[in-house]
Amino acid sequence: MDIKTREENGVLLVELDGRLNSTTSSRLEKQIKAWVRSGSQKLLFDCENLSYISSAGLRVLLTGAKLVQKKQGQLVLCKLSPNVREVFEVSGFIDIIGVYDDLSQATQALE
């Protein structure tokens, strides 16, 4: 899985490309912790190219959401593929992590 980031108006935009599974999720977890340590509080994940997520991936996103909440920040996602969306729905995560259709909606939610 590839992780690309860029900072825009106080929001850290994270593009995930590939599969977020039990093998790749620990790498993302380390990254999230490092971003939060260096002051990022608003994380926006662009999931357009994220083809797969398992419970290990959900867990890392939940850990990240809790971490930024403690700093009065927020973690949101957008552009979920149908397969990834199904896992969010079945797990109930769709109701506890902000999921938006596109970048502008997700950006608005972070304001």
Added chain:
Amino acid sequence: MTTTRVTLKSRAEDLDLLDDILDKVSESESWDDRLTNQLRLVLEELIVNVINYAYDDLDDSLHDIELSIDSNPEQVVIELADDGKPFDPLKDAPSPDLKADVEFRPVGGLGIHLVFKLTDSVAYVREEGINRLTVTKRRASGQ
């Protein structure tokens, strides 16, 4: 109908092997994208569970995990056998609290829940020191 049998080792690296096996079966059995994704998830959750929780060996010795995938146009049957601690997902898995708020939600407890949600039946039997799990997934018409 085709049957794919493979022996995995109880180590994280073998999950990549699992990904390759699934890609091959998916292609030869014409699984659609959704079915492939669901079964990839089911297998990852079950096998990660075995690797992480089934063994107490102090020397981290590797165990065999036997996997078979039977696929026909009506359904896919996955059988998993391991010699780890007895674990009956129907009785021993804690059900996750899906209603809890992010802040109060415990981390984890989700994998087995997803397996039940995404398959049609899960059967468990403990036989001569072996956990045997049989998971059935019906294929929707047109898949």
